[in-house]
Amino acid sequence: MTSLTPIAAQIAADIAAEQKSAEVTDWAARVGWLVGLVLFIALVYWLMREGWKWRGALQGDLPELHTAPEEPGEAKLTMSGRYHGSTTAGQWLDRIVAHGLGTRSRAEVTLTDAGLDVVRPGAADFFVPLAQLREARLDKGIAGKVLTEGGLLVITWEHGDRLIDSGFRSDHAAEHNEWVDTLNSMINTSDKSDKTEGAR
Numbered sequence: 001m002t003s004l005t006p007i008a009a010q011i012a013a014d015i016a017a018e019q020k021s022a023e024v025t026d027w028a029a030r031v032g033w034l035v036g037l038v039l040f041i042a043l044v045y046w047l048m049r050e051g052w053k054w055r056g057a058l059q060g061d062l063p064e065l066h067t068a069p070e071e072p073g074e075a076k077l078t079m080s081g082r083y084h085g086s087t088t089a090g091q092w093l094d095r096i097v098a099h100g101l102g103t104r105s106r107a108e109v110t111l112t113d114a115g116l117d118v119v120r121p122g123a124a125d126f127f128v129p130l131a132q133l134r135e136a137r138l139d140k141g142i143a144g145k146v147l148t149e150g151g152l153l154v155i156t157w158e159h160g161d162r163l164i165d166s167g168f169r170s171d172h173a174a175e176h177n178e179w180v181d182t183l184n185s186m187i188n189t190s191d192k193s194d195k196t197e198g199a200r
Contacts, residue, residue, distance in 0.1 A: 062098045062099065062160055063159060064099065065099050065127070066115075066128065067127055068114075068117045068125070069127075072117060073113045073114050075110050075111065075112055076186075077110070077175075077178065077179060078109070079107075079171075079179065080170070080171050081106075081107060081168055082168065082169045083106070083123075083168055084142055084168065085103075085104055085142055085143030085166070085167055086142075086143065086166040086167070087164070087165050089156050089162075089164060089165045090163075092141050092142050092165070093144060095143045095144070100126075101124075101126070101164075101166075102143070103120075103124070104145075105120040106122075107168060111179070113130065115127060115128050115131075115133065116157075116183075128155075128157045128159075130187075131190060132159065133155065133156075133186070135184065135187065136153065136156070136179060136180045137156075138151075138176055138177070138180060139152045140152060142167030145167070150176070151169060152167050153167070153169065153170065153176045153179050153180065154166070154167050154168075
């Protein structure tokens with residue numbers, strides 16, 4: 001029996017060591033780190049907002065956007081989907097934010113003989129007269145948004161002295177090809193009629 005005493009003593013010592021109280025949490029340090037993290041996130045958001053406002057100020061020379069005429073005519077095509085933003089034509093990362101063009105949103109797009117009417121719930125609507133439409137194509141990215149190849153309908157239009165690319169994605173991507181064909185056909189017809197009128 002006496003030979004078990006040292007073993008029992010060792011076990012008792014081990015149990016006593018395990019029953020030591022846990023280290024006290026340093027709440028002041030944790031709260032300090034949390035406050036620092038919140039302040040850092042707030043600073044990042046503030047810098048992003050200031051950058052957006054600065055970009056808008058640089059684009060202050062962009063004229064006000066057109067509004068749809070009261071009687072635009074019969075709809076040739078309609079599309080429900082998303083508006084992904086506008087950029088300087090050919091520069092898919094040079095986002096245009098003036099007049100709300102930088103705001104991504106849902107969009108109802110209608111093409112008539114008068115032009116392209118873009119209605120955006122929760123954001124500014126705009127209208128592009130047919131004479132200002134320049135080209136339609138399929139692409140994969142605009143304003144930092146990247147989709148699958150051909151997953152984006154990009155419409156190039158002129159406003160003031162600037163060429164603008166605007167990106168749309170239909171809820172039914174199969175519609176994109178019809179939009180490209182119809183828009184380019186209308187643009188070519190409009191260009192030919194303008195040249196004919198100019199020659200008279």
